[in-house]
Amino acid sequence: MKIVSLILTISALAAGEISLVKVEAVCPQTTDCELVTPNTSIKVTLAAPAAVDTVYTLFVDGKPIADAKATLGNGKSQLSFTLDKKLAATLPGLFSAAGEHTVSIGPPAGPALPSAHKLKFSPPPFSGVVTYTIKRWEVENKEDEHKKATDLPKCKAATPTDAGREECWARLGSQIDLFVNNEAISAFKENETIVMWIDGRPMPGVDGVRSATADGKTTLSFYWDERLPSLAQSKESWMRILRHPFSKQNVEVSAGPLAGPPLPSQIQAFPIRRISERGIVLWITFFILSIFALCFADWRWNILREEGKVGPNAGRRAFSLARTQMTFWTFVIAMSVSYIWLVTWNEDVLNPSVLLLLGIATGTTLGAIVVDGSKKESARNTLLVTPGVQADAIAEAKNTLATPTSENFFLDLISDRDGPSISRVQMLLFTLILMGIFVVETFRTLVMPEFSATLLGLMGISSAGYVALKGPEKKM
Helix, strand or coil: CCCCCCCCCCCCCCCCCCCEEEEEEECCCCCCCCEECCCEEEEEEECCCCCCCEEEEEEECCEEEEEEEEEECCCCCEEEEEECHHHHHCCHHHHCCCEEEEEEEECCCCCCCCCCCEEEECCCCCCCEEEEEEEEECCCCHHHHHHHCCCCECCCCECHHHCCCHHHCECCCEEEEEEEEHHHHCCCCCCCCCEEEECCEEEEEEECEEEECCCCEEEEEEECCCCHHHCCCCHHHHHHHHCCCCCCCCECEEEECCCCCCCCECCCCECECCCCHHHHHHHHHHHHHHHHHHHHHHHHHCCCECCCCCCCCCCCECECHHHHHHHHHHHHHHHHHHHHHHHHCCCCCCCHHHHHHHHHHHHHHHHHHHHHHHHHHHHHHHHHCCCCCCHHHHHHHHHHHCCCECCCHHHHHHEECCEECHHHHHHHHHHHHHHHHHHHHHHHHCCCCCCCHHHHHHHHHHHHHHHHCCCCCCCC
């Protein structure tokens, strides 16, 4: 072991008097030892060998360090004092900042030998997560991410000095390598699972893979699987990070066991790309174009309106409540799926509750079509019977066969011939309430809400009531 010493030489005192010749810092496992830090030894060389075994205490700036003692054996002229971490912890003022201090030795009760030897004391080197890199990998087999480390990245590794490249910020689908001092990693068992910690909280499911580096550090590689936000064990942790997709606030990143505590970390400003700005522009564009497409389809093909034909001067057909409901649910769910995918990169976001909502809307539309068709068939039969049918029955049949005309969007949805209908108002009200909850919860939590059986039953009953009451309904 090579020792680079800080040596100061002084003239010998009176003949036979004990004096210091050298005071040097000895650092383990390094080739450069100009600073005294915890786990550093201080070796002292005397001008003459000791005549008897003598216990000495280390003095710094004239003050004894009670627990730093060493015995100078008979005939020996050198002794060594080890400043381990436990001892250094009792001397916070000595290691709190870098600076030079006078070092000497003396009997435990004092006084210290005269000394002009000075050593530089320094805080201990940081032990924990030091730095990071971010990589975006092309992975064909999602079940085998860590074994695909040789695949070419989409972009170069983003480092703390290259944090301005937003396209390479960490996001779902990225691999994050944290570099940890070996001394810090030695606190964990060899097979102990280490997870990533973000802002002081563990990230279940983000397990680290260890590997050694040439500079004496350990690399912990974490893969942010796109499926993590949808998994039960990790959903809550990821939603806390992704819940505000337009935020550019950086986070603190570390690593440690799931139960804690995490390692100290120097990574206080870790960049996360929660959503692509170009992606959200495309989403908003798609949203606006979809609205225009829906309006155009209704103008051109009457997809939201009642079936049948109206006279040339009678205006347009009335809006159909059932068709409008089904179209709006389809539109809301489609936009929600695309939005969640843009933020979480997870396309598997539908749940049984969503399917039931679409099923109720579709069933309502089909039921309304069947009822309207049956009513018109009955009206045609009434007009084809032999003379003698009462005039009011004929008028009723003609009214049934006539296609209702539009007054305005809202009135069309809630009204029949006699004005607003309670069954229509009820169905429209519950649809708007559930749709509002759906949109807010989806954008707030990035998860489509799972409505209870009670709420779905309420929606189903109101829709069934609407279809059942269409039989006697009389539309203008």
